[in-house]
Amino acid sequence: MSNVGTCPFFRDSANLSMGRGLGYCDLEGGQTICEGDFQCCNRLDVLRKQLLEQQKEIQKDEEDQETVSITYKVLVVDDEESIRRLIVALLSRQGHETITACNGVQALNEIFHTKCDAVIADIVMPEMDGITLTKKLLGLYPDLPVMVITGYTEDYSLESAIRAGARDFIKKPFSGGEFIVRFNKMMGDHEMILQMQGRLTEMFMRSQKTL
Secondary structure, three states: OOOOOOEEEEEOOOOOOOOHHHEEEOOOOOOOEOOEOOOOOOHHHHHHHHHHHHHHHHHHHHEEEEEEEEOEEEEEOOHHHHHHHHHHHHHHOOOOOOEEEOOOHHHHHHHHOOOOEEEEEOOOOOOOOHHHHHHHHHHHOOOOOEEEOOOOOOOOOOHHHHHHHOOOEHHHHHOHHHHHHHHHHHHHHHHHHHHHHHHHHHHHHHHHHHO
């Protein structure tokens, strides 16, 4: 039985076969709810206090969960249409906006015309591979978060992707859950870096004013 709207207290059921144990008492009635064992509670003041404390904790948790999530514009680059569609669908469900490109050259053209917050790029693509694309993107936008994806893990390692400047690396095939967890972590780390940079800039400006 659910204990929503109730608070725990220790029941004494010495006269019943269930013996003693932890039960629940509702705010108004002062009855335990524990497998048919009913017994009046004479500590309603204590129970009210416990319940109010529980309600405050629940309310705080709900407020924390209702914080507004940040949405991003993401460039998705892959020569396989099925992969592009999958990633677009996963990101769209999270409220993010996406634009797509089928190779690195097209991706560079897109990002010249549209400001993006992040890039998801396959490594093995015609005309320009993902490692080269990552280097060119970061040459233009050093703080841009880039995640690279590939199924050719024997030829392309995490180390090579990180050396190129990628923030993360994911292997094909991947699950939707794994992709979203990695993307959220990458963007969370990015937001933290931006906040730190902002604080350092603010501290520097304050120090200049005192000179």
